[in-house]
Amino acid sequence: MKNEIKIFSPATVANVACGFDVLGFCLDSIGDEMVIRKTDKKGIHITKIEGFDLPFEAELNVAGVSALAMYEAAKPDCGFEIEIYKNIKPGSGIGSSAASAVGSVFGMNELLGKPYNQTELTQFAIKGEALASKCEHADNLAPALFGGFTLVKSISPLEILEIPSPKNLYATIIHPQIEIKTSESRAILPKEIPLQDAITQWSNFGSLIHSLHTSDYELLQRSLHDVIVEPHRSKLIPHYKEAKKAALQHGALGAGISGSGPSIFTLSKGLENANKVQDALEKVYSKTGIAFEIHVTKINTEGIKIL
Amino acid sequence: MKNEIKIFSPATVANVACGFDVLGFCLDSIGDEMVIRKTDKKGIHITKIEGFDLPFEAELNVAGVSALAMYEAAKPDCGFEIEIYKNIKPGSGIGSSAASAVGSVFGMNELLGKPYNQTELTQFAIKGEALASKCEHADNLAPALFGGFTLVKSISPLEILEIPSPKNLYATIIHPQIEIKTSESRAILPKEIPLQDAITQWSNFGSLIHSLHTSDYELLQRSLHDVIVEPHRSKLIPHYKEAKKAALQHGALGAGISGSGPSIFTLSKGLENANKVQDALEKVYSKTGIAFEIHVTKINTEGIKIL
DSSP: OOSEEEEEEEEEEESOGGGTTTEEEEEEEEEEEEEEEEESSOEEEEEEEESSOOOOSGGGSHHHHHHHHHHHHHOOSSEEEEEEEOOSOTTSSSOHHHHHHHHHHHHHHHHTTOOSOHHHHHHHHHHHHHHHHSSOOOTTHHHHHHOSEEEEEEETTEEEEEEOOOTTEEEEEEEEOOOOOHHHHHHTSOSEEEHHHHHHHHHHHHHHHHHHHHTOHHHHHHHOOOSSSHHHHGGGSTTHHHHHHHHHHTTOSEEEEOTTSSOEEEEEESHHHHHHHHHHHHHHHHTTTOOEEEEEEEBOSSOSEEO | OOSEEEEEEEEEEESOGGGTTTEEEEEEEEEEEEEEEEESSOEEEEEEEESSOOOOSGGGSHHHHHHHHHHHHHOOSSEEEEEEEOOSOTTSSSOHHHHHHHHHHHHHHHHTTOOSOHHHHHHHHHHHHHHHHSSOOOTTHHHHHHOSEEEEEEETTEEEEEEOOOTTEEEEEEEEOOOOOHHHHHHTSOSEEEHHHHHHHHHHHHHHHHHHHHTOHHHHHHHOOOSSSHHHHGGGSTTHHHHHHHHHHTTOSEEEEOTTSSOEEEEEESHHHHHHHHHHHHHHHHTTTOOEEEEEEEBOSSOSEEO
16 A cells, blocks of 8 residues: 555635535635645644645644545544645635545545545535635535535535536636625625525526436526525625636526635637637736636636546 | 327326426326317317316316417317316325316327327416416326327426336325315425435435336335425315325325325336235225215326327
8 A cells, every 4th residue: 555645636616606505616726735644643744735825733734634534434544644736726616625635535535435425524524614704514525525516415414416517618717806805705704595486596406407407508607696695795896797707608507606715717619719718707807907827728627636 | 180089188197206306107097088079160178077066268268278278279160069077086186187288289189180289278278277377387297198108308498308117117196085285385495495304315216217217116205205395285184194105105106286186196016016006005094084986097108099
């Protein structure tokens, strides 16, 4: 059995339009790298962090907290060192903390001979994610671990459904580099919503799930709407409407807020369309003076992987 | 081409739990029979009605109104006679008016050489359904015409999705013979609902659609919940809670209000379970003094058909 493993832990999009709070998907070319190493010395030790300034104390680090949760359950006769090469900017809305949280437990599980299944790994990772987001949720963890589209049906008990991905689906993601406070993005949501809007939302969500099963891109396009959350949260993202409009005009099937923002995701059929959408989004934000990062990526159906 | 056709127009269940207002399914052994006949005499003429006391004037009869809608669009150089052998009790909550509305247009379309597709037939039938229910909806029309499970994604433009049916799925339907006024069943619904409940509902609905695609009966069981409408409308159906509890205890995967009631639908895996549920429901209502009818039926994947 190996003593060291290098892994790629992908970025993810949660709150996919009408699937707010339950549907997520996994990205392919954006993610963190991590090295996990078995050691004689007991405990969890974070020995290297590159890319962003994050705490080395395991109890204060997302990857450390999930690692500790698994370590306490597995009680192995060894310890683990964790190196984190962070590429996903914290606070960008594409699952930065989730990538850290799943990376450590996925790697440790491999080195221990896979005692835990993916749902159990998600359980451990939830503990790490909770350190970052102050609540237990798996919207980004599930797609990072399982790949493709995932529906988190419930948290307690944890139930994750793997939804099929159409083969030719690409995401274009833009991260306008502004800060949105989690507290603000939560406070802006209404506690009560009109029943008619809720019906529209679940009609679209059921249709979206059907479209993913049938690879029906046109239906996917007609279903990727969010009448509940987007009208409120999009106000926190400057130039959101303009960006979304440009993306749709240049061939995107749909667009929405990634996680709680500020990143904006778009989905397109085929790489060519996804690239056109990239150009359109670049054009919008280039004029604003807001710095941004932009990515085009295939939907990653594999999820986290060994490098 | 034939000049006369006899058809079976099935009963249907709308408002399927978390799929309130959008999901319906088609029943197999309960339905009306109708004879549609081409005549030299122009116009739509209802010549026979058996089973229930309904108006013979085409403009006042659900089957007549949908027939007239199609007749005015098709402008054929003939007329049609309609005979209605009504088995589905009006007001029972299992699509009595929908069966009438689709029956006439389906039969006429066959006799004219099928100029219209199923979605176009649904458009005509909506006019008939509106006479009975005072609003345009296709929740019962769609499953009656298409068979199986249908999701009415939108009414304008009309968009109907056919959702796959697991092979071994049976419905047990009980109709406690009480009257629920449509106005009352509408008025009892809240205009605003908690966002958290709406999220639970669309999570369940997305999961339900996934379970139908994957024939996952256990997931279907875990998804067939309605946290929005059932808590209110079930108050209008005496002994609802007791009946639902008995059904679930005797093997039903789930249960809910059929349409806006008073019928209660349950779904079971296999005929044997569906029969056990029938016994359990009979036992509950036998003690109450409320007259009832009860049916066990396979999900009808074919929909309306020629006899």
